Amino acid sequence: MNNSIDEFVEKIGAGKSSYNMKKRNIPLSVPNLDLDILPYIRETIETGWVSTGGRFITEFEDKVKDFIDADFTRGVQSGTAGLHLSLLALGLQPGDEVIxxxxTFIAAVNPVYYSHAYPVFMDCADDLNIDSLKLHTFLTEECTFENGIVVNKKSGRKIxxxxxxxxxxxxxxxEAIMKIAEEYNLFVLEDASEALGSKYTEGKYAGKHCGTIGDLGVLSFNANKIITTGGGGMIIAPTEEMADRISFLATQAKTDPWRFIHDEVGYNYRMTNIAAAFGVSQIDKIEQFLTTKSNNYFRYKTVFHEHGMKILDFNEGTNPNYWFYSLMIDEKEFGMNKEALMLKLMDYGIQTRPIWGLIHQQKPYLExxxxxIEKALYYADKVLNIPCSTNLTTDDLDFVVKTILSLKKN
Ligand SMILES: Cc1ncc(COP(=O)(O)O)c(C=O)c1O
Structure with missing residues (x-):
């Protein structure tokens, strides 16, 4: 614990600081943008390169590639578009299944549906990520595996x-996921939308960034992500061939771009030069954002811990980006459930958010x-995400903590 955290804990712990407890405006997560981006935007206007071509796209792709030490990167219109294209490029066919x-956020699943394939929903483990043990049990006990093909016994479909x-x-x-994928000849698509900057520090993948290990990886740069392009995403590919296939599909599958010949159905999923101009400016600030995310996480964690509350940990053997902070609200201990707390905090101008509605319980996926599914139900009931923008001031953090603790029963 460093000095500033010590002081913070003392201040909150004393419970008699001179906070202004009046309503403020503290959103959950807002972009940290600066006007120093204006010359780039000006350039897009002056040159007329505002659409899906222009120097910022390749510059941004290269900068992200270097930052995460990827082989190939391609900008796309959104993380969702990136996931859709990835599934297609990985050879998903109508009628197939994907685990x-x-x-998760529903955007990780909808692209399976767009591809006329079927999702099979898996539980999470205590780290909130997919449960690799259950995944393995499912494949072993609920599927057949012959000639390199997994078939779901229940549906008769290929996974x-x-x-x-x-x-x-x-x-x-x-490590666990790739081992299972190898054993069962399955592709792995890494949705790293929330994980730009997260990497492994131990084990087989030490030094590797999230998104660079599976068959394809996807990042998102929407407004609540660690860096933003307004809306945008990027695909991380291990080979140029795969990256080119994705670029091809993203640009309406032009077999002959001059004569407008299309031998396949493509998509308009390319990133714009304006979005990339934002990206070029934002990626230069990522180290600073990562430091702030981590500092704020530990400030919250320490003080909540001192008061008998828990913020979920990030996995050991990793250096995460600390993108979102998950506060556990146990109704019995806290005195109200997370929903009631969320509504109460609105009175103080503090925006919090419950974890996403579980996807297997959403109308389109009920069948x-x-x-x-067990742990996901437990965590969906208890996790409240608290403000985590990188432009939060220390005073904002104090206010969030102080307000939450003031609502906790003694
Ligand atoms: C886990 C996850 N997957 C996919 C997406 C989709 O990204 P986008 O909003 O850029 O389409 C997001 C973020 O919005 C996300 O959090």
Whole structure:
């Protein structure tokens, strides 16, 4: 614990500081943007390169590639678009199945549906990421595996791959996942939308960034992500061939771009030069954002811990980006449930958010198979995400903590 955290704990612990407890405006997560981006935006206007071509796209792709030490990167319109293209490039066919987590943002699952394939929902482990043990049990006990093909006994359909999500920037146990994928000949799509900057420090993948281990990885740069382009995403590919295939599909699958010949159905999923101009400016600040995210996480964690409350840990053997902070609200101990607390905090201008509605319980997916979902229900009931923007001041943090503790029963 460093001095500033010590002081913070003391201040909060004393409970008699001179906070202004009046309503403030502390959103959950807002972008940290600066006007120093304006010359780049000006350039897009002056040159007319505002659409899906222009120097910022390749510059941003290269900068992200260097930062995460990836082989190939390609900018796309959104993380969702990136996931859709990835599934197609990985050879997912209509009628196939893909194993997906139920505890995630729905964008990790919808692209399976767009591809006319079927999701099979898997539980999470205590790190909120897909449970690799259950995944293995499911494949062993509920599927057949012959001639390199996994078939789900229940549906009779082929299972082609696994989508893993590094939830809240917490790196998935990729060693376990890749081992299972190898054993069962499945593709692994890493949804690293929330995990730019998260990496492994121990084990087989020490030094590797989230998104660079599976068959393909995807990042998102929407407004609540650690860096933002307004809206945008990036695909991380291990080979140029794969990256080119994705670029091809993202640009309407032009077999002959001059004569407009299309031998396949493509998509308009390319990143714009304006978005990339934001990205070029934002990626230069990522180290600073990562430091702030980590400092704020430990400030919260320390003081909540001192008061008998728990913020979920990130996995050991990793250096995560500390993107979102998960406060556990136990109704019996706290005196109200997370929903009531969330509403109460609004009176003080503090925006918090429950974890996502589990995807297997969402209307479009009610009929789809969900395998022994237990922990996801537990965490969905208890996790409240608290403000985590990188432009939060120390005073904002104090206010959030102080307000939450003031609402806790003694
Ligand atoms: C886990 C996860 N997957 C996918 C996405 C989709 O990204 P985008 O909003 O860029 O489409 C997001 C973020 O929004 C996300 O958090």
């Amino acid at each position: 997906v987590p139920t505890l 082609k791959g696994i989508v893993v999500v590094h939830v809240f920037g917490n790196p998935v146990d990729m 789809h198979q969900a395998y022994q």
